[in-house]
Amino acid sequence: MAASRANDKQPIASVWTRPERRKRDQPALSRSQIVAEAVRLLDEEGIGALSLRRLGTRLNAGATSFYSHVANKDELIELVVDEVYGEIAVPEAGAPADWRADAARCAQSLRAALLAHPWMASVLGEVGVSQLGPNVMRVSAGMLGIFQAAGLPADEADLAFSTLAAYVIGMSISEASWLTALARSGRSEQDWAAELWPAAEAAAAAHPGLRERYAALPAKDPRTLRDEKFGYGLDRVLDGLAGAVGQRAG
Missing domain, CATH: 1.10.357.10 (Tetracycline Repressor, domain 2)
Known part of the structure; x- marks a missing residue:
């Protein structure tokens, strides 16, 4: 039910139309670190290599540590496009x-x-x-x-x-x-x-x-x-x- 209410507040699914999720503790990774490494991965290996799991391996972090900044792969792509x-x-x-x-x-x-x-x-x-x-x-x-x-x-x-x-x-x-x-x-x-x-x-x-x-x-x-x-x-x-x-x- 809570997830449904969150979706109602976000008419268009995009990293730019939702607030970043908050954690009680400071996230180990910043959004800028995640995006910079994603761009490096894409430059080196292409779009087919991009996944939260693969990115987590390169950053020595689990994919779940991304979720306060990036909900899914589509949002990550929005971020790297804007970075370029x-x-x-x-x-x-x-x-x-x-x-x-x-x-x-x-x-x-x-x-x-x-x-x-x-x-x-x-x-x-x-x-x-x-x-x-x-x-x-x-x-x-x-x-x-x-x-x-x-x-x-x-x-x-x-x-x-x-x-x-x-x-x-x-x-x-x-x-x-x-x-x-x-x-x-x-x-x-x-x-x-x-x-x-x-x-x-x-x-x-x-x-x-x-x-x-x-x-x-x-x-x-x-x-x-x-x-x-x-x-x-x-x-x-x-x-x-x-x-x-x-x-x-x-």
């Missing part, structure tokens, strides 16, 4: 003319955080309400401020941020998934490209446009190609948003 968002740099909104450079810096920082933690590709948007986390809130508020400083009203600034974030997350998730698969294969990007190249040439033989494009690829580092693709798309998204900013200014 803490790595994202968001410039303070400056002069209206600076909005594009500021938005680009934030976009690049978001991409860097997602690629530094490839497991994020498999959890973003899938569990809980991570958007309520303090670091996610900080990033969202900062980006809204940048677009509002550019001259967009609050509702359109929110749409502009959503558009930019959708591009960055979509591209980064694809990259992160690829890098994860590459790591499992034991190959470097350069090794993979060199091994694939003969098959790619053969497949493109009947397509002159592709054949011409592929002819230029071996000279480029695969990471450089990924950076170029991301940068091109980011510029085009910002071009579109610049049009909206210009209409408001006009």
Whole structure:
């Protein structure tokens, strides 16, 4: 009955919508210790290795010692997602003319955080309400401020941020998934490209446009190609948003 009443007070199941459980004695582990070790585990072994039991082993603590901070695995994932968002740099909104450079810096920082933690590709948007986390809130508020400083009203600034974030997350998730698969294969990007190249040439033989494009690829580092693709798309998204900013200014 008590559990039922507790659930009634928490309409949405999330670590961000319930008070932390209290113990008479000070918990042996802090939430920050638990989250930091969970991120290390995920970085080293991936999402498939994450469990409260496995984490307890790494921390030399029983899973029950977590429950004052984390009720279940979904809550733990909400916490580690927010922890990664803490790595994202968001410039303070400056002069209206600076909005594009500021938005680009934030976009690049978001991409860097997602690629530094490839497991994020498999959890973003899938569990809980991570958007309520303090670091996610900080990033969202900062980006809204940048677009509002550019001259967009609050509702359109929110749409502009959503558009930019959708591009960055979509591209980064694809990259992160690829890098994860590459790591499992034991190959470097350069090794993979060199091994694939003969098959790619053969497949493109009947397509002159592709054949011409592929002819230029071996000279480029695969990471450089990924950076170029991301940068091109980011510029085009910002071009579109610049049009909206210009209409408001006009």
